[in-house]
Amino acid sequence: MKTSDGWAPSPPGESSAGPRWVIVASPDDLPAAARRHGLGEQAIALLQHRGPGAHPSGPDHPLRARLDRSSDGEFVLTAPTLSFVEATNDVHTGALICVVGADVVVMSEVGDADVTGRAVEKLTGGFPVPDEGVHQVLAAVVLTMVAEASAVEIALGDAVADLEHVVFTSTRHTDTVERIYDLKREIAEARRALGPVTSMLPELIAEAEESSENRRSRPWLIRAVSWVDRLDNHLDGYDDLLGDMLSVHLSQVSVRQNEDVRKISSWAAIAAAPTLVASIYGMNFENMPELSWTLGYPLSIATMAAVCVSLYALFRRSGWL
Template sequence: METPDGWELVPAGTPTDGARWVIVDSMEDLSDAARRHGISDRAITLLEHRIPGVHPPAPGHAQRARVDRSPDGELILTTPTLSYVESTHDVHTGALTTVIGTDVVLMAEAGDAQVLDRAVTKLTGGFPVPDEGVHQVLAVVVLTLVAEASDVEIGLGDAVADAEQLVFSTAHQRSPLQEIYDLKREIAEARRALSPVTSVLPELMAEAEEGPGRRLSQPWLRRAEAWVDRVDKHLDGYDDLLSDMLSVHLSQVSVRQNEDVRKISSWAAIAAAPTLVASIYGMNFEHMPELDWTYGYPLAIAAMGAVCVTLYRLFRRSGWL
């Protein structure tokens, strides 16, 4: 399979002459593939120290990103990847390790972001490549990685919009608290994975500025850096919006509780008036007014009803009912 400028995409175990792009199926096999394709021992030592899994991150934290250059000139890049499950609003993180030699690029990916698959499609589909030499593969892969992160940001933005509709919906629905907290957790995970990429891009930029004949690398690196910054700002905005929605929801709950208390208090006051009259007339005294009247009972009932109706209208007018 041919890639731009004569680069050949070959299986990991296939020896060949000329420029090669090797995709290794497993991170554990990356060191062996590097030995077979002529990567120096000192670069392999760095690689074995940086391969994801050698120093596993803490639970819930993305793989750390790092750029290393061996004394023989090979470049080793490790960076996290992002993917988004739209049905569950889950953000998954993985890792991508790249080894760049003189005429060979080796890559291995862990996780379900499928960055390498999309990069292969671009490189073999005639899409323009913003670099030259071994760095053209790196350029396409890094830009694809950032594009995947942008897709994750768009998916989270849609989920935040759905949560906003749920918070402000007048229909009686489930509480949005769980959804808000889940989205804030996923946004935090996405930002933790994106933050290392933000720190790696300036290192790649400095490496490009110092390296001879690397002028083509600087424009796409600047574009990628600006792209990542924009995605991170959007994620930060989504997190702030979710915090505002949480405050609004809690305020709505407080308002509804106050309304319920006012309604309960109003009905309690309406019920208290006839209860008071009935309790007085229920006392066992002989000398009480109107006990011997023929119309005393219906008059008392009518008076209690009139008091209840008056109180009801007053509470309705004041907005308590």
């Protein structure tokens, strides 16, 4: 209901004069609440019979955004919501379902984005909200939903920047590929939930243009469309950056493997020199004059040491060691 200080949601069982905003706890209670507050049977039928997956079974199952109109001007709006868990860099998706009539909005939300709670704070806290009547509630909810998606986009951008620092640091990390793929999966989930909103908002714009009563909705809806498009472009850029980071990381792994192979080959060559000399003098032929020399043993040891030192210096100069 509208108060002198702004909007305040009506209790589900209360019916009062003037525009009303009713929030129910579960989507399953929406048809009964809509019927109690005088919404048409056609809108209630749309709410009940929009096919499988219309009501998500949990916050981890995103809802497809859509707008269904009834013949008397009421419409049913469904939209996915987004929230971000900073501790684990996880994107959680929820759902917002509402029925909008001439003077009443009946709404329910699942998930942890708390779009309705923040919209209530915006409307009751004196913050500027465009439009009027029930469309002011719709404006507060839609703009809050997009603002929460924007917060998720910013958090994902920070996570990408942190991961970029990890990829280009000299310290080796064994889980870099897993972290890149995990973050790409979260970005894909955010885009999957946010993308359909771009098809729902133009329908709201068309509905506003067709109605002579709510043409004031068009400016903020156009602003919301631009906002969502910008968020999707940012998420697309983050996904491309993660793909580039993955390529760079794999190149770094290949370079490090080549360095390891060079080091192993260098040490193997150094070890092969004394092994070759020892194996020759270990054949025990009778006609080997060096075996009878007094300086034969120290000379062979010195020769092996000189060869090893020379090889080490050569490999060190070439950058293999």
